[in-house]
Amino acid sequence: MDAFQYRGNSLLVEDLPLSSVAERFGTPTYVYSRRAIVDAFAEFRRAAGTRDVLVCYALKANSNLAVIDLLAREGAGFDIVSGGELKRVLAAGGDPSRVVFSGVGKQETEMRMALEAGVRCFNVESESELLRLDRVAGALGRRAPVSLRVNPDVDAGTHPYISTGLRENKFGIAHDAALAAYRTAARLPNVEVIGIDCHIGSQITSIDPFMAALDKLLELVDTLHAEGIVLRHIDLGGGLGIRYADEEPPSREALFRAIFERIDRHPRGASFGLVFEFGRSIVGNAGVLLTRVEYLKSNAERRFAIVDAAMNDLMRPALYDAWHGVLPVEARDASPAQVYDIVGPVCESGDWLARGRKLAIAEGDLLAIASAGAYGMAMASNYNTRARAAEVIVDGSDAHLVRERESVESLFALERRLPR
Ligand code: LLP
Numbered sequence: 001m002d003a004f005q006y007r008g009n010s011l012l013v014e015d016l017p018l019s020s021v022a023e024r025f026g027t028p029t030y031v032y033s034r035r036a037i038v039d040a041f042a043e044f045r046r047a048a049g050t051r052d053v054l055v056c057y058a059l060k061a062n063s064n065l066a067v068i069d070l071l072a073r074e075g076a077g078f079d080i081v082s083g084g085e086l087k088r089v090l091a092a093g094g095d096p097s098r099v100v101f102s103g104v105g106k107q108e109t110e111m112r113m114a115l116e117a118g119v120r121c122f123n124v125e126s127e128s129e130l131l132r133l134d135r136v137a138g139a140l141g142r143r144a145p146v147s148l149r150v151n152p153d154v155d156a157g158t159h160p161y162i163s164t165g166l167r168e169n170k171f172g173i174a175h176d177a178a179l180a181a182y183r184t185a186a187r188l189p190n191v192e193v194i195g196i197d198c199h200i201g202s203q204i205t206s207i208d209p210f211m212a213a214l215d216k217l218l219e220l221v222d223t224l225h226a227e228g229i230v231l232r233h234i235d236l237g238g239g240l241g242i243r244y245a246d247e248e249p250p251s252r253e254a255l256f257r258a259i260f261e262r263i264d265r266h267p268r269g270a271s272f273g274l275v276f277e278f279g280r281s282i283v284g285n286a287g288v289l290l291t292r293v294e295y296l297k298s299n300a301e302r303r304f305a306i307v308d309a310a311m312n313d314l315m316r317p318a319l320y321d322a323w324h325g326v327l328p329v330e331a332r333d334a335s336p337a338q339v340y341d342i343v344g345p346v347c348e349s350g351d352w353l354a355r356g357r358k359l360a361i362a363e364g365d366l367l368a369i370a371s372a373g374a375y376g377m378a379m380a381s382n383y384n385t386r387a388r389a390a391e392v393i394v395d396g397s398d399a400h401l402v403r404e405r406e407s408v409e410s411l412f413a414l415e416r417r418l419p420r
Contacts, residue, residue, distance in 0.1 A: 001243075001285050001325070001370055003033030009331040011368055015397040018290055018329045022366050025390050025401060027292045028309035030377045032402075034395040036286035037067060037373075040252075041074050044278065047256040052273035054120075056100055058238050059085045061279030061374040062287070064391055066402035068092035071282070077120070079238065079277035083110035086117060096120075100235065100275060102149070102199070104129075104170055111136040115144060121275075123149045123197040123235065125172055127181050130191065137190035146185060147195035147235055150178045152216035156201030156209045156239065159320050164201050172198065178220055179227075186229050193229060195275070196221060199237025202280060205249040207258050210236060214262055225268070234263075235275035242284040244371045245323050252281065280374040287373025289314050289389070290329070291353075293365045294345070303340045305361060310344025311351040312383040314369060314376050318350040325370030326354045328361055335360040342367065346384050377403075382411050 003014055010017045014033050021031050044055045056077035059068065063085060068078070069092040077098035078089045089099055096117040101110075104125045111133055114122065124130050124146050137144040151172030156164075164171045173181050185193045200213050214236060221231055236259065241249035250258075263269040291309035298304065316322035326342055340361070342354040353369055361367070380388045387406035392399050 003036035003286065004288060004327070004368065004370070006331065009333065011327055011329045011331075013288070013394045016394050016399060018288070018368055019366060021392055021394070021399055022290055022292065022329070024399065025392055026405065027290050027366065028307075028313050028389040029290045029405075030287055030372065030389050030391045031290050031368075032062075032067070032283070032287040032373055032391070032393045034070060034393050037070055037283055038074055040282045040286065041071055041076055043252045044256075044276070044282075045075070047253040051260065053256075054098060054233075054273065054275045056098070056275060056277045057282055058277045058279030059088060060378060062283045062376070062378050063088050064377065064402055065092040066391075066393055066400070067283060068094055070393075077275070079279075083107070083113045086110070086114055086119070090117065100147075100197075100277065102197075102277065106133075108132065108136055111144075112140065115140055115142050120145065121195060121233075121235070122146045124185075125149045127173070127184055130181065130185055130188065134188040134190045143190050143192045145192050145194045147197040147233070148173055148178060148181055148185065148193075149197040149199070150175055150217060150220060152198050152200065152213045154200050154209050154212045154216065156204045157206065158201045158203045158239075158241075164199055175216055175220070179223060182224055182229055183227070193231070195231050195233040195235055196224075197235035197237065197275075199277060200239060202239050203241040204239045205241040205247045207250045207255055210239075210255060211258060211262060214259060218262075218266055221272075231272065233273040233275050235277065238277040238279050238281070240278055240281040242281055242371065242374075244325065249281075282374075284374035285371050287376060288327075288368040288370055289353075289372040289376055291367050291369060293361055293363055293367065296340075296361070296363055303338050305340040305342050305359070305367075307342055307344060307353065307367060309353065309369065309389065310346040310384070310386065311348065311353075312346060312381045312386050313344070313389050314353055314372055315379045315381070316375060317353050318348075324354060324372060326357050326359065327368045327370055328359060329366035329368055332360045332362070332365075335362070342369075346386070382406075385411055387411060
């Protein structure tokens, strides 16, 4: 959260007081720092040095066109999981030859779109998908570049909902079934095997699970090589964690160093390119959700700060019991602090953004919900017919509106009443 700092009692994003963002654009509003996004990506690039590494940005974390555009300008590749995300990459000026297409349920139309755009690689998650892709590519007279997503059965040590590399998860092809799937792929006429892929989970805060997954992939790479199936790249997915509270995830540099060391020890290490698919670690700490306290209220048990943002805006606390910092936008030194649950107006007891936080606040105050740049707006909904928040990117002391606040009318514009 380096781009969000207090100057005196005021919380700034880069050089701009967050209070002025609220004044100009209203609340709730997602506010991102351009510098924080660019710096996070640049750190990956620096860590990669001159190696053959493609750092993709996993769009699902935050798919605003301006974010994609910024990262495209920095040379990022993109990890997509739908035809919709591909359209966003293209609309934002991203390069399709730097796109990898992940996801367990790719539809034929999505495959066609991706083949026509010329994506770099399909990360295929089952034999059925492989056969479908071969057929779709054949009909278009193309060859589809593929990696198989292998499920290495590694515990990422993260929340069960965002753990994806365990045997019991729906993702990927089981490690012990991968060889057979590669053999199938190798004999399909319209598929070109180019790599191997895994993604073991998200918000991973230690290097070990990445290394365990890499070891499993390298084992397979050797077996495949012995059969004459030669791979050009290894895609290790995303998943590097960020600090929400007191987590201490490895630095981008430390993670890459460990991976490079392991690759360099492999006899054919120099022949593999590496691909990554990072989302959270690029945008997570580059954004906050700016919200205003509507009411303070207490009952026999608790004190509540009812704010104008809700679970529909930021779903992570309700869904994963996730912890986000809460920062007063104008700190009140003199007022006594109380312990509050920060809750929204949605009609569910699960509608909370933070619980048990000691804050000195009054009705009308602004709060910044921290570390909301990833999986915030991207997972927002219109539950309770709530228009989704505006999105703003701050660059120095300039604020750019990158998504207007939705109008309520637009929420039911596609709906029709029955004929009389
Ligand atoms: N690649 C694949 C195939 C993925 O499924 C994901 C995330 C990523 C890359 C990016 O992972 P990251 O670097 O952002 O950890 N909504 C949850 C996170 C879900 C992650 C799903 N897959 C949350 O708010 O914590």
